[in-house]
Amino acid sequence: MSATITGWSRGSVVAGPDRAALASWTPGPVTALSDRPLPYPDAHAVVDFDVRAELGRRGTSFLDRATSLAVVACRDALADAGLEPDDTNRDRIGVALGTTVGSFKSTSEFSLESKISEKPYLVNPVLFPNTVMNCAAGQAAIRFGLRGVNATVAGGPIGFLIALRYATNALERGYAGAMLVGAAEEFSEHRAWAHALSTTEPKPVSVGEAAVVFVVEASPAGRSPQADVLAVCTGYGPAGGRERALRSCTRRALRAAGVGREEVVAVVTGEADEADESEYQPVTGVLGDRVPRLLPRVYFGDCGAATGGLGVGLLLAGHRGIEPSPAGAALVTGCDDDGAVAVAVIRVVRA
């Protein structure tokens, strides 16, 4: 299996295309984003994001923040690839987006409206679709006229990687010719509090906000390849067997990619910081070498389902001079609090 990344949302809402921009991505004040108290005043948010400035007034009035971020990232990925949906190709362009619960804020506020209204049905029906987890993928399809298979996967911290797995299957099976693959997580007081109240990490990173989307194609057909997705594997370790599952998943991914252990030049993990080796240790145990590690959460905060996409973005941006090309490859790994694991094998193509 192999698919090709021909474009991504490099300049939109995650960070600039250059290494400096990625490295300097720091938390900023977020109190302006909420009219409720926040657990902390700073977070990794796209504070000045304005969907109307990005997409205009038409069709944006009722989009929530998560959907807005995702739609803008889809626009930028299409532009970066030079892929213009039209009547000759739109039936063959699909979408696969990862999420945790959709927009926790949109759903919770809609639900609260029903709970506290004098009449429990006095909710705003226009906002109802925002409570459904496939809202972002559906709105991206509407805005750009994408009629191919349209999927939303709920994968929590490995949401992006599962979306990539789903999309590469759709391409391999011939259901689509190109897939927009990504994930979006918004900053909100709901996510900030959920993150602050539930984290068990000793030095928790702040909650993060990001949308990142890639154009992934079965064959690039005239567009410039930026990276090859050599394999994506996912699995589960029941009864606390997550580490074993991650080791097994790593072996399967390397085998499926046809990549030797010695060819892996870097790993990108979903861990919180350098001290956390819950993924790095099992993965490098399989590799037999403590290769350099990139930690998207250190730069972007906890961006939930978008974490793996940010990791691929770091590789495409050549962050820290890591070059998984032309012979090498990098692993992008992730796991969740239960036992789900995922590993993608990525080779960057330098022009």
Next chain:
Amino acid sequence: MAETCARVVVTGLGPVSSIGIGPAAFAAGLREGASGISPITSFDASGFPSKQAGEVPDFRPERWLRRIDQDAWGRSGQFAAVAARVAVDHGGLDLGDVDPERAHVVIGTTSGESRVLESLTVQFGIDGPDTMDPGLLAKLPASRLAHAVSEELALAGESITLATACSASNYALGYAYDLLTTGAADVVLAGGADSVCQWAHAGFYRLGALTEDACAPFDRHRSGILTAEGGAVLLLETYEHAAARGAAMLAEVLGYGANCDANHPVAPDQRSVAECMRIAHRNADVKPSDVDYICAHGTGTPTNDAAEAAAIFEVFGHRPPPTSSIKSMIGHSMGAASGFGAIACTLAITEGFLPPTVNWSTPDLAFADLDPVPNLARRARVRVVQNNGFAFGGNNAIVLLGAVR
């Protein structure tokens, strides 16, 4: 299209529904035209004009679950886990004989752990943001619907939750079909789960899509859905795997199609729905004239049923196969809906009957030639069935099932 390797068969059914738990009870309900609609107990519905829903009565997961602690999982995850356990038992599958890394779980949903989210909403919005219970927050991620199954059955393959709203079970069945037919799996538990919750009830009401009395799909006076819940999981295997263990093969998954309206967030699109049928037929190598029965999306809203019927006529011509909606009996169970549809399709094949559309009285002249199998189940020889699933976001997915060749 990639080369297809393995045939995919259904060997076990796990319905956890408002008309019964387990394939025998569910089949009996479909044959009788039973109603699973009852007064809502999940939340205080006294302020709503519509106070009925298709809840699973007296749901006691501890009767079924053997490995997981039900208190660690939300209601939707419990539905998924129980449905999967029922499917495995029905299929007579000894999990000790399965390679756990080649046994996957794919569960569809609309609202995930909606009841958990409602509880957190009350804490956040009324008692204050810092009062949210970390134990509830841990139960919130929708990915846990599939994980509940993986834990309950101790499976190490993929554990994926597809959140494509009300067609999500068909998306799950489709992805499961791909895993099996490409050789990535021996066994997949696939289907969907959702729970009745206040916010969906309110949302559908305000969209004008919730009926105050009975759900009457394809009836001229149809007035909307009734929200419902449950878990619907099918045990799927490669033909070789099922044959090697001597399993009873109930039906074969012939293929599926999925596309997107890319038009409106909630209104169905006849042209796009018809195209989804053509895609599904092409992928499954089925002609319209092969199809003996259509298990409709059939929500009972004026717009869905009109668009769906028109799409059926567009693809099948003026004499389409009998087309009924089991939502008339069990309500609209959201992400589980097309899973229940697939179970009903399998039973139609194995037991030789068409499930009825109950509550039907008056033909709609806009699609007078559509046979909704009104009110009474009908004996029939059923070889190929089409299971429709449509959703918010324009997420259409259609699965074709057939008698085992």
